[in-house]
């Protein structure tokens with residue numbers, strides 16, 4: 001069975017470990033770069049992204065995390081984890097903040113305001129329901145949450161939500177480079193781009209395990225792809241005399 005790593009520097013990693021346990025999967029806590037070599041997929045939890053980035057720097061994790069994401073293994077960022085995975089983050093502390101990147105989007109670090117403006121809402125998630133069954137909605141727990149302001153063309157939007165009226169207005173840079181107030185009435189809160197899944201909210205704090213299952217399915221997909229690529233590559237190498245109906249990278253006891 002594939003090994004799911006959970007980045008365990010800070011934040012809600014215990015809750016992700018428990019959510020995995022609930023569906024019969026043993027997560028592995030990851031704190032050091034070399035531990036990434038032993039996992040097939042990785043969850044980057046919510047917490048506080050600046051603190052998490054400082055700890056990741058201290059443990060020299062950024063290069064290994066970038067390699068992991070770039071290598072195509074499934075990675076899921078929740079909340080602060082989403083910020084980590086974004087190619088661009090705005091609303092960050094002065095002095096900047098290191099990102100892992102890989103997800104073609106711009107994220108606003110505290111889009112929904114302060115801790116006091118944390119909220120829960122029902123989100124419409126047809127693609128999640130299509131894949132994992134159940135209702136067309138899921139409970140979104142937003143804790144001093146970020147949101148995704150814009151995405152690249154390869155990014156699939158899995159959920160958006162109305163912008164709450166009590167949120168402080170934020171300034172964004174338009175395509176033409178002008179500063180303007182974010183005025184759309186909805187904002188993106190869950191996306192997928194290939195091997196990367198990102199949610200601005202916290203599924204690990206609810207009893208709905210569909211987001212964890214969705215992520216594990218991404219893991220299965222990626223294992224199948226890796227297997228197919230390996231078979232293809234050995235069939236190219238080994239030529240026509242190999243039997244066509246056997247997986248080529250399994251031991252042959254003949």
Ligand SMILES: NC(=O)CC[C@H](N)C(=O)O
Pocket residue numbers: 045046047048049050078079080081083109110143144145146
């Ligand atoms: N719950 C969360 O992960 C909050 C993230 C927070 N907005 C940050 O900057 O890191």
